[in-house]
Amino acid sequence: GGIILGPSFLCRITWFARNIFPLRGFIVIDMLTSFGFMFFFFLVGLQMDPWMLKKFNRKSCALGFFSVALPMLLTYTFSSVLINFTNLEPKTNYSLPVVSQAESIIAFPVIAHFLTELKIINSEFGRIALASSMVSSIFSFCVITFTVLSHHTTGDSFKMITIISTGISVGVIVIFIIRPTILWMIRRNPLGEPLKESYIVALFIAILVSGFCCQAIGLNAYFGPFVLGIVIPSGPPVGTAMAEKLDHITCWVFLPLYFVKNGLLLNIFSISFKKYLTVQFIALIGALGKFLGTFLTSLFCHMPKKDAMALGLVMNAQGVLELVIFKMIRSSKAIDYESFVVMCISMMVVMGVIAPLIKFLYDPSKRYQVYSRRTVMHSRPNSELRVLACVHDQENVPTIINLLEALNPSKRSPLSIYLLHLLELVGHSNPTVIPHKLTKRPSSKADPSKHIVNAFRYYEKNSHGFVKVFPFTEISYYKTMHDDVCSIALNKRTSLIIVPFYKNNGAMANKKAIRIMNHNVLDRAPCSVAVLVDRGVQITSRPLLATWFSYRVAVLFFGGADDQEALAIGARMAGHPSINLVVIRFLASGSVVGDNEEEKRFDSEVMNEFKLRMAGNYQVTYVEEVVTDGTGTISVIRSMENKYELILVGRQHDSRSRLTLGLEDFAERTELGTIGEVLASAEFLGNTTILVAQQQNAVHDGNDYNMGFFRDKYLVEADAEDMPIRRINV
Numbered sequence: 001g002g003i004i005l006g007p008s009f010l011c012r013i014t015w016f017a018r019n020i021f022p023l024r025g026f027i028v029i030d031m032l033t034s035f036g037f038m039f040f041f042f043l044v045g046l047q048m049d050p051w052m053l054k055k056f057n058r059k060s061c062a063l064g065f066f067s068v069a070l071p072m073l074l075t076y077t078f079s080s081v082l083i084n085f086t087n088l089e090p091k092t093n094y095s096l097p098v099v100s101q102a103e104s105i106i107a108f109p110v111i112a113h114f115l116t117e118l119k120i121i122n123s124e125f126g127r128i129a130l131a132s133s134m135v136s137s138i139f140s141f142c143v144i145t146f147t148v149l150s151h152h153t154t155g156d157s158f159k160m161i162t163i164i165s166t167g168i169s170v171g172v173i174v175i176f177i178i179r180p181t182i183l184w185m186i187r188r189n190p191l192g193e194p195l196k197e198s199y200i201v202a203l204f205i206a207i208l209v210s211g212f213c214c215q216a217i218g219l220n221a222y223f224g225p226f227v228l229g230i231v232i233p234s235g236p237p238v239g240t241a242m243a244e245k246l247d248h249i250t251c252w253v254f255l256p257l258y259f260v261k262n263g264l265l266l267n268i269f270s271i272s273f274k275k276y277l278t279v280q281f282i283a284l285i286g287a288l289g290k291f292l293g294t295f296l297t298s299l300f301c302h303m304p305k306k307d308a309m310a311l312g313l314v315m316n317a318q319g320v321l322e323l324v325i326f327k328m329i330r331s332s333k334a335i336d337y338e339s340f341v342v343m344c345i346s347m348m349v350v351m352g353v354i355a356p357l358i359k360f361l362y363d364p365s366k367r368y369q370v371y372s373r374r375t376v377m378h379s380r381p382n383s384e385l386r387v388l389a390c391v392h393d394q395e396n397v398p399t400i401i402n403l404l405e406a407l408n409p410s411k412r413s414p415l416s417i418y419l420l421h422l423l424e425l426v427g428h429s430n431p432t433v434i435p436h437k438l439t440k441r442p443s444s445k446a447d448p449s450k451h452i453v454n455a456f457r458y459y460e461k462n463s464h465g466f467v468k469v470f471p472f473t474e475i476s477y478y479k480t481m482h483d484d485v486c487s488i489a490l491n492k493r494t495s496l497i498i499v500p501f502y503k504n505n506g507a508m509a510n511k512k513a514i515r516i517m518n519h520n521v522l523d524r525a526p527c528s529v530a531v532l533v534d535r536g537v538q539i540t541s542r543p544l545l546a547t548w549f550s551y552r553v554a555v556l557f558f559g560g561a562d563d564q565e566a567l568a569i570g571a572r573m574a575g576h577p578s579i580n581l582v583v584i585r586f587l588a589s590g591s592v593v594g595d596n597e598e599e600k601r602f603d604s605e606v607m608n609e610f611k612l613r614m615a616g617n618y619q620v621t622y623v624e625e626v627v628t629d630g631t632g633t634i635s636v637i638r639s640m641e642n643k644y645e646l647i648l649v650g651r652q653h654d655s656r657s658r659l660t661l662g663l664e665d666f667a668e669r670t671e672l673g674t675i676g677e678v679l680a681s682a683e684f685l686g687n688t689t690i691l692v693a694q695q696q697n698a699v700h701d702g703n704d705y706n707m708g709f710f711r712d713k714y715l716v717e718a719d720a721e722d723m724p725i726r727r728i729n730v
Contacts, residue, residue: 001256002261002264003268005264036250042225045225046242063298065136066297071104071286098329099282103346104290109321114314120483121476121480122481125310132315144328171227236448295308295312310361318347319347375496376565377695381412382412384414387494390485390500401455403646404417406646408576414468421452423449431477433475478517489526497528497529499532522694526696533672533692551576555583557583558675559653564602585607637678646691647690650673651672
């Protein structure tokens, strides 16, 4: 936009330039962008966690080093060749070595933002890219700082030493005076409450004063806010509060203004063709060096070829920090104006090319495709059941704990619960997954999870050793949160993921974002998924099943893989002494042309196995409901109102089935499916909790009809009688 408005196009018109962008207007824009970039560099510092340096492994260090070292080597080599063997202008010869350095740098915040935009920052690929780019950024920062200082001091060693000493002094003051003051603010702030407005104002003033002081003593004005951002804890209450206040105005006002300001200074028609080709050639060599340095090192570290290529392209991402660096070296007169313009154009071209290439090369969802069956239906009833339980807030806890208790953990079939507390990431911080360990003191970032983890610990303590809880906290953007959910499910080999559905009464915020996350989990999960619609009014975190005389559960069976999974979950619950299970099978009167006979046969086989396994269990009742269309189905569902504490149903059903004929209007929220949406609507079932199951879509050849859970009939007594069966026509 700035280029179009600038001297390249519209400002070539004298009237437009004089009236729309007068000289006094540039002064105002420059002042605003200076203030804005103090806040921006503060957020960049807030994003960088210095403790990540302790977690770097050899792979990250090697990738980070060679992704900068190889492009510098190649660009310096080709620059020397051009300077010595071609007839270039003196100012071009002077600029090319610095252009070589600038085109070889990698900026960690730009890579992090780029990965977030591609929605792959939470993947294993994204974490490798983040760690590698941080190493690259440290190396790049040292090289660029030395270059700028050497040109700024014009070879005066004493002046360079003075500036470096001053910078170290600023860092010491921030670390040993300002940081303790901020920690004192955190201690004075009420636990769990937002940061006081007076403290926020004080921090705003500290950011501006640190920038002014650095400018006054000869340092860059952005250095002070950057160091201040690094030493401030990135979690709540300080880091989160500052990010919330600054993020939107910085990203949506100051950064666009900065881009426009620089675009107004660029005149692309002032560059000679020879100069353009020379500088653009060095820029392309730098991009090729980054790609080869990353690609070859990734192959050496046994990374798949496609992932290595995608990582090489990611390391070529450029953004606002590169533009700031180009401007800094231009201001220090290390490069000429024409080189600066070509580098800006090259940056835009590179970013326009690499994004679609990365999307083509890297699909994070493919890593969640597994060949083994990870479902409740295909698990053995006398083996451990692994469940990933996702929690958004404390209101989800009672219902989820009771659901887990209903799965009937026992000595023969223990339950391993991987608890994942989902927290939205605010501002520019990096997504992270925090494991909670009894032997370690949790970090400040884990504080919001304290009460939730304690509730599950209490449940574990009173489960007689049949339940093990492994709690985690995920802090991430909702649009990428599914990556960590699926990764944990994949790595821990869970059979079921439980995700809460948002509440219709508005108790759960970010409804749209949670719906998108649930959709992404359903589409990519490496195991079965159950969406929990919590419509209860429970206020205690203790499991209620142990004290209830009867907990009534119904399974609605229409047919299909998802209903079979719901039936398997119900069958596991049937062994609990406090649960009375009713299985209601819906049958269509007559037959319909186009019915899937194979699926109907398998449904009948599954149901027969279920009845055989439940024979002799008088807490289980089987009911057949014969209906003519969706209206009959609605009538049956209406008759169930307030009769059950929990209803299980599959998510997807045959769209051609007469059982759901006329119910298409209910399917507004597709994460619940047609029947799930009917059950969850405000018109039905009072406070009944709904569990909508989706069976894992495994990668396999042909139809896998191995019914591991139903085949094991160790609960069937030798003298078992048939279970109660009723057939009702509606």
